[in-house]
Amino acid sequence: MTTKAEARLRRLLVMLPWLMERGEVPLEDVAARFDASITEIEHDIELVAMCGLPPFVDEMVDVFIDDGVVAIGVPRLFTRPLRLTAPEGFTLLAAGRAAMQLPGADPSGPLAAGLEKIGDALYDIGIIEDTPGDDTAGLALELDRPETVDVFAAAVAGGDEFEIVYYSPASDTTTTRRVVPRHVFADGGHWYVVADDDRSGARRTFRIDRIDSARPTGHRGPAPDAPVDRPAFFDDDVPRATLRLRPAARWVSEHYAVDSVEVRRDGSLDVVLPMSSERWLSRLLLRLGDDAECLSPPGAVAGAAALAATIRARYDGAPAG
Amino acid sequence: MVDRLERLTNLLALLLETPRPLTLVEIAGDLDGQYPADERNRRAAFERDKAALRSIGVPIDTSTVVGGPTAGSTGYRIDRAAYELADLDLSPEEMRAVQLAVAAVHTGSSAGDEAIRKLGGSPIGAPVAVSAVVPDRAELPDLRVAIAQRSTIEFSYRGDMRRVDPWGLLLRGGFWYVVGFDHDRQAKRTFRVDRIDDGALTLSDPGAFVRPESFDPRDAFPSDPKLIGHVAEDDVDALVRIDPPRASGVVAEVGDDRVVERTAVGAVIVRVPAANRDAFLSWVLGLAQHAEVLAPAGLRSAVVDALDAVIARGEEAS
Known part of the structure; x- marks a missing residue:
């Protein structure tokens, strides 16, 4: 659990070396880069300026704010950022490996070269083994695409x-x-x-x-107003279904975006999930058979039975071939 | 009382600057007035600070002081070389490529942006044309560390404790899997990371096992769930007729080489694995009235039984 003081220290340990490299940076630029308010940055800078150890009381970090600009005097401590943490290293590695599988990725391009260099930092924190760049054996991301x-x-x-x-x-x-x-x-x-x-x-x-x-x-088509991002999948307008799942049907709670999962005493799960249509729910209930009970909407069981009867008609005679 | 951030910063600076490990008594003396005078409270406050520094990734070395008046006490110090991020010497193009990778791959955590800032870049806020979602699980960094340093892991998996030598991590079909040697089953096993119970993962000391040479997690298990057999039957194939509108979608899913016949009306007959009967039935029923199992007869009647059961439940309910 990260408390507020830890989050602030973590930010400072990245911010100070960055400031030291530049000498003077407008307060608002610092705030924008570190995704914080100007007041928060001011507060942290003023506080770190007061830090000190004997015999250098108040002189440990020579930083001050003058007329909206953060200025650094003689850099001494915290000239380099704190090394990457395991989660940061893992995320870099996973994002880099995944991006190498996106359309247009170049196996000998700058991303591959950059990941190779980052390998040293990942080795230092134990995220990859001692053969940087030759580690596919231990981490694979598949994004197979049509x-x-x-x-x-x-x-x-x-x-x-x-x-x-x-x-x-x-x-x-x-x-x-x-x-x-x-x-x-x-x-x-x-x-x-x-x-x-x-x-x-x-x-x-x-x-x-x-x-x-x-x-x-x-x-x-016309150029869009702004670059387009992926959407949030389900909105609140979509109706919900409530299913009671036996252990064999637990995959439903992992496969679909569910609103809530409640584990019951007998090991079954009650899940609430968005349903894209009644047909969709009928097919899901058909697939789950005895492993699921539909608690709502009330007509779903009859819907699944009607669909089953339609399919069943295909099996009355010999195989269609 | 001094601001906690100020005390943490002073403690960090002190441990970075000291040429030799310092005991808690020495630390409290140097940070005069910042820790409680009472010994028990002082120890508790220091332990909290130490945990806070470690939680943000600061490597604190501990050792037992040898000789001198503090002999036998625990000494603390931070190795500056281990603390500092090495200069990676990324070119502007390489930095840009890494920033784009982090912007394109949504991991659900801010750790990627934090890493970019440490490397001296800035996170890209605007969306890029192509992106991918890689699910975030709190266990992943620890699993990756365990694989790299060869630590046996222990975790609770749907309520059962498992001991596993982790060999590799695999993202397939949108899920993370850890593959390794299961001590209790004495065999290679694959576990879905999102089924590991929360907060129940521990790592042994490093170097606990040797990973098989040229192990590749992608070969660890079949990518088609219909092939993951947990039934006794040998390789069973089923012949299934798929009508339009699902025909081309199914062909794209199972592959052209599984098409046995294409009919004049646009339907296809495909041969698909059915060793895992439950997975097969679930797949074929999901295609609803657009699919019909032609052979073998045993599977055809299994479909009929499943349908009859659903019809019977509908009659009960009405």
Whole structure:
């Protein structure tokens, strides 16, 4: 648990060497860089200026604020930042390795070279072994992608428009629509494209493995107002379902974004999760069979039974072949 | 009482500057008036400060003082070379590439931004065109340390204690896995990191095991859950007919080489592994009325049984 004093010290130990390298920095620039308010920075600088040990009382860190500018006198202590922590090192390594698998990554480019150099710092904190750069054996990130991912990723910069045939699990139908890709991302083992969609007139997220075909139309969409990021998945408008899961169905609580999980005394779980449609919930209940009980919405069990009857009709005769 | 941040900064400076390890009595003397006079309170306050410094990553060495009037007491000191981040000499292009990598890969923690600032760069706030979400788990840094220094780990996994020599970490299908040698099962095992119970991971001393040569976590288990057999049956393949609109999606999922036949109406017949019957049934039922199991007959009747059970429950409920 990081208390406030620890968080402030951690920030100071990065801020002081950075200031010492520059000598003088406007207070507002310091605040912007360290994501803090000007008052917070002022407070911390004034406090560290008072720190001291005998015989250098009050002189340990020669720093002062003059007319909105932080100035450093003679640098003595804290001239280098604190080494990376294990979580920082791990995050750098994981982000770097993952980024090496994104479309357009260059195995001999600056990221690869940078990660190689960072290897020394990661070795110092025990995040990688003594053979920097040759460590794939102990850490692997798989972001396998369909070919279309690269096509859409390349199209973002130019705003190229595509005609796509898309399967929607919520409606269980395929539709043909024209879209302009704005952002491409991987999450939870799947790839998605965020695109302006002519059919809904809105920006929508499409799962790329549900795009049956994609054809460039030769048109271009207008440049977006601002760079587009990945969206938050579910909003509060989506209706919720409550399921009681036996241990064999626990994967549901890990696979889907759930609102809440409650462990019951017999080991079963009560989960509340967003449902994209009643059809979707019917299919989920069908897959789970006896391992799940649907507590709400009330009509879901009948919905699953009706879907089961539809499928069951296919099995009445001999295999269709 | 002095501000805690001031005392922590002074303590850090003192331990960095001292040429020899200092005892708590010496530290309290140098930081005159900053620690409580009472011995028990002083020790408690110092232990809190020591833990605080360690929690932000400050390496504090402890040793037993030999000789002199304080002989036998514990001495504390910080090795400046271990404390300071080495100069990595990143070129501007390399720094930019690392910043972009951290901006593109969402790990759910601010540790990446903190690392970028330590390296002298600034986090990129604006979204980039392509990104990836890598799930964050509090255990990951410790697991990575355990793998690097070869520490046996102990953890509670859905309520069971496990002892494992961790060989590698794998992110596959959006989940983190740790692969290693399970002491209790005496065999190689794979564990989902998000199923490790909270706050229950401990590391043994380093050098506790030897990792098999050329081990690659990607080979540790099949990527297709339908292949992860926990049933006795040997390799069972099923023939499944997939109708449009799911045909092309399924072909993309299972691969072209599994297509046995393409029909005139746009349906496909695929041969898919079904060694894990539960996983197979779950997969095929998820395709709803767009899929039909053709063979073998045993699996076909298993689908019918599953459907009949759901129909019966619907009748009970109404």
